[in-house]
Every structure is written in C-alpha cells, then in structure tokens.
Amino acid sequence: MTGILSINDPSQTGGLASYQRQLxxxxxxxxxxxxxxxxxxxxxxxxxxxxxxxxxxxxxxxWHILRxxxxxxxPRPALHGALERLAGNAWSESSFQGxxxxxxxxxxxxxxxxxxxxxAARLARKKGxxxxxxxxxxxxxxxxxxxxxxxxxxxxxxxxxxxYERNHxxxxxxxxxxxxxxxxxxxxxxxxxxxxxxxxxxxxxxxCVLFLGRRDVGKGYPALLEAWPLVLKQCPEAVLLLAGPxxxxxxxxxxxxxxxxRDLGCPSEQEKADAYAACDIFALPSAHESxxxxxxxxxxxGKPVICGTAPASRELVENGVTGLWADQQPQQLAxxxxxxxxxxxxxxxxxxxxxxxxxxxxTTANTVACHLKAWNIASxx
Numbered sequence: 188m189t190g191i192l193s194i195n196d197p198s199q200t201g202g203l204a205s206y207q208r209q210l211x212x213x214x215x216x217x218x219x220x221x222x223x224x225x226x227x228x229x230x231x232x233x234x235x236x237x238x239x240x241x242x243x244x245x246x247x248x249x250w251h252i253l254r255x256x257x258x259x260x261x262p263r264p265a266l267h268g269a270l271e272r273l274a275g276n277a278w279s280e281s282s283f284q285g286x287x288x289x290x291x292x293x294x295x296x297x298x299x300x301x302x303x304x305x306x307a308a309r310l311a312r313k314k315g316x317x318x319x320x321x322x323x324x325x326x327x328x329x330x331x332x333x334x335x336x337x338x339x340x341x342x343x344x345x346x347x348x349x350x351y352e353r354n355h356x357x358x359x360x361x362x363x364x365x366x367x368x369x370x371x372x373x374x375x376x377x378x379x380x381x382x383x384x385x386x387x388x389x390x391x392x393x394x395c396v397l398f399l400g401r402r403d404v405g406k407g408y409p410a411l412l413e414a415w416p417l418v419l420k421q422c423p424e425a426v427l428l429l430a431g432p433x434x435x436x437x438x439x440x441x442x443x444x445x446x447x448x449r450d451l452g453c454p455s456e457q458e459k460a461d462a463y464a465a466c467d468i469f470a471l472p473s474a475h476e477s478x479x480x481x482x483x484x485x486x487x488x489g490k491p492v493i494c495g496t497a498p499a500s501r502e503l504v505e506n507g508v509t510g511l512w513a514d515q516q517p518q519q520l521a522x523x524x525x526x527x528x529x530x531x532x533x534x535x536x537x538x539x540x541x542x543x544x545x546x547x548x549x550t551t552a553n554t555v556a557c558h559l560k561a562w563n564i565a566s567x568x
Contacts, residue, residue: 188289189214189221189562191239192307193296196228198235202480203296203323205374211239213555219564222286226250226303242286244303246277253277257302261334270334271305278306280313292317292562298330299338308341319344319561323477326355326498328405330477336360344561348478349499369557370503370549371480373487379460388428388449390465394528395426397466397490399459399481400473402433407472407495410515412439417521419447422528428462430454463488468527468534472513472520476500482510483549486541491534493523509541 191197197207211221215238223241227250246253260270280287287293293311295304295318304320311318320342324330339345339361346369347353353366385391400406415427427443429435430451440448451462463469469485472495479500482492492510494500504510513523527534 190290190293192224194301197223274305275309296321298322299335321346325475328475351498372551373484375484376460379464381465384461384465393424395466396468397428399430414517414521486545489538489542491537
C-alpha cells in the first residue's frame, strides 16, 4: 500500500492535486491500494472526488503556528537539524491515525519548505518504508533552497519533470542516482467540445488563441495582452481567450477591442477541455515552469503551442516542430502568434506533431510505470 502525502487536500483544484488524484486512480485500476495524508484544506473546500481514503494529519501545535516557526528557522542552515527534529515531533507516528499500517512506501508531493515532508522522511526511515518525493521544482524560483536540497537527499528517489530540473538538482548536491526523470500525461477531460463552446462565445469560425494559467508576469500574461493589439493589425478577426486566476489587468485589456477578447474567468474542468478543443493555438509564454502540463494537454487536442523562456518548457516544446518558442517582448511574441494564425497548414502540422509526441511520451501508463520502478513494485501495466 502507498501513502501519498502533501500539505494541501488532494481533492482541491490545482496541478499537484490533479497529479495525486490521477496517480491514485491509475494505481487503483492496477489493484494497488493507498491513502492520502494532508494538513490543510483551503477556503474553497474540496472540489473533486478522490478514489483513496483521506486522512487529515493533525500536528501537536496548530499548523499556522508551526508554519511561522518553520519560516523563521528555514533560512538558517545551522538550525536545519533542529527544524527536522521539530517537524518529527510535530507530526509523530500517532498523527497518522494508524493509516501507515501495511504501507510499503510514502510519497511526498512538495518541497523542504512544506515542512511536513521532513516528518514523513523521518517516519519512513523509522518504519523501513521507501520514501520518494515529487517536488515540482521551478529552478531558480522555488524548491531549490538549502532546506529543499537537504530534504531531497533523504529520499530514496526524487522525481524530476525535466532534464533541466534533474541537472539543476544534481549540481546543488542531490545524488544523481536518486533523480528520476518523469513526465506527466494530460490531466484535462478528454471529451472537450469546441462546437459546444464557440456558439456560447459567439466565435463562429474566427481564429482563436487560448491563454490558460495564472494571470501574472511569470506566466507572460501582461506581455500577451501587450502583443495582442500588434497581432490584430494583421489578423483583425482573431480572438484571445483568457482563462485562469489572478488580476485581469483592466488597463491593458482596455487597449484591446472587446470583439477580440473573451474572458472565461476560472473555468470548470469541462469548460477548460472545451476551450482546448475550441482554440486554434495555445499560448503560455511563461518564464518559470517545472514542466508545462498545459502544453501536453493542448497537444492532446492536436493544438500547436507557444511557450516562453522557461528552460523546462523549451526542453518539452521542439521549436518549429510541436510549437514555437517566444519571449515576453511584445513584438517578438506577436510575430510567433502571427506565424501560426496566418499559416493554417503550419499550425495543423505542429498540432499533429504535438499530439504524436504526447501519445508517445506523456501517457498515464508511462508515468505510473516510472513510479512503480522507483518504488520497486513489479509493473502490472
């Protein structure tokens, strides 16, 4: 039996929660049971069903108090040993409410800054369980601090979503033998229907570009809004579809005619799938990514993608084959968008190449097989 642990409730919205649910569903289909352990549920509450039992792990002190203590100690490497002992005492074996009985491996989703993982590592050593980590590192931005590296060194295996992430952690001192490259399959619904969404948005057959992500600088949202008026000078019928959380940026939106933009807000999973199916191009010119699951999801619908400067994204997207590389300079980004908007044959070819790449490398079967190998469980796929 496998225990998947994280700070946040796996039934909530988000990429890491989706990864946990999909992994659990696939393992259940193989007859491999497990359970989820978590610390907190956000204000929105659970939003998705889960196939495994959930166990809320109660620490000896309230989580918000512990977090303040941890945040003060974590930047001070000389105190990291004390931090580990504190974590182990805060979430002792009794905190797991008997859930660990029969568990062969603990799999933590998070980084060293998600301090409950330090307690999980100690517990795994004590109980002789295999311990693995899925950190989703954003190199240079998140997940590669000294406390993170100390944490990863305690694992039997650390899953990396790109060679860039793997090489980065190796340079920081995580043994290469522990680092396993493992991509992700699409996590979106497979029944997206563009013909259902287009009439709702009054799109007819106009060319559409979809942005789906956090509306911030890191994801390239402001740059895309600044590039869009330049795109419209040569492709006046194009429509930009916007989806995801964050500030809508009314000042930049005011520079775009309302007929050339549709705001989907924070769409449901079905609406997200319909948007993938409805668009002609997917664009997320982000500067920081641990992988780029949205590109894989767009490929699963046969759509070409435009990625940003994030090294992991450029490793994933082959420039001119499965999509295009762009930066966050509006003129250059507009040129990439126009290349695909004005040349339907190119975007069709890249979309089909992306679909083939996804089906060959980024499938549930591939991801599960990678985990089973790390856990020393004979593959049943």
